[in-house]
Amino acid sequence: MAQAPPMTIGDLAAATNTRVETVRWYEKMKLLPAPERSAGNYRLYGPEHLRRLSFIRRGRDLGFTVDQIRELLAMADDRDRSCAEVDTIARAHLAQVERKLADLTRLAHELRDVIGQCGCGSVADCRIIEALSPHGDPS
Amino acid sequence: MAQAPPMTIGDLAAATNTRVETVRWYEKMKLLPAPERSAGNYRLYGPEHLRRLSFIRRGRDLGFTVDQIRELLAMADDRDRSCAEVDTIARAHLAQVERKLADLTRLAHELRDVIGQCGCGSVADCRIIEALSPHGDPS
């Protein structure tokens, strides 16, 4: 069984659908440990880095902040710790997502209302502009 | 009929539920025209500023970007122009909101799934951590 050869930063980025600059940024932010370097000073990554970066990316896709991911990683690294903290973070995050969802739903309704009323005449009687303007401009 | 006396930046901010710094920032970003100044170099605002800032704030509440609001303002200022462009911006924005809404809905589902599976034992078999990790780690 041959070991997989180390990956360059470009390989790692491609494998995780990440930009090279972002990988370097995660390293600076200490989400990803600094890897070994080649003779020519290139970063060389192994499968452990791939796993960790995949974790980070998935967390980001799920909308966790970098700080939350840092906490999740610390917990995942400490496998004897209770899972309750992980659950707490996830639940707090879900609550936040649900709040945002409610906001956006309301917003979409308002926008649909506003757009529905527009007869597309001249701006002078555009309902969209009117809806944005302070109520009823009496002059 | 007495004219309303000019408002200070604090008054204007209070009347529109905005922070003073934000008002100054809108001025620098050229959303709000620079007002006259008092002898002591205080900004003095009139009802036109109040109207314009209300418009901006309402647009921001509806999730328009500052750039979009700048365009909407330019159109609103030019009252003979066709309303079709306004409609275009609003529709594009709605489409974007709906995309974000779909993403967040999917995300909330995933988070609920992940949280539901957590029996809260030790991290070693935490389903949340597992769900974030790359599929199935065969070793």
Add this chain to the structure above:
DNA sequence: CCTTGACCCTGTAGTTGCTACAGGGTGCAT
């Protein structure tokens, strides 16, 4: 052997929409 081109390196500045000072000046009431 040399060049070309794709990749890599560091470091810094830009993005969005504000927010938070620091270090001062103004205006009004006591």
Add this chain to the structure above:
DNA sequence: ATGCACCCTGTAGCAACTACAGGGTCAAGG
């Protein structure tokens, strides 16, 4: 005259990247 609340400018910070600039490295083709 002395507080105190408010105003001024200017700069730096937040999140999470993204986009250079100005260089170095490496493998392949001629």
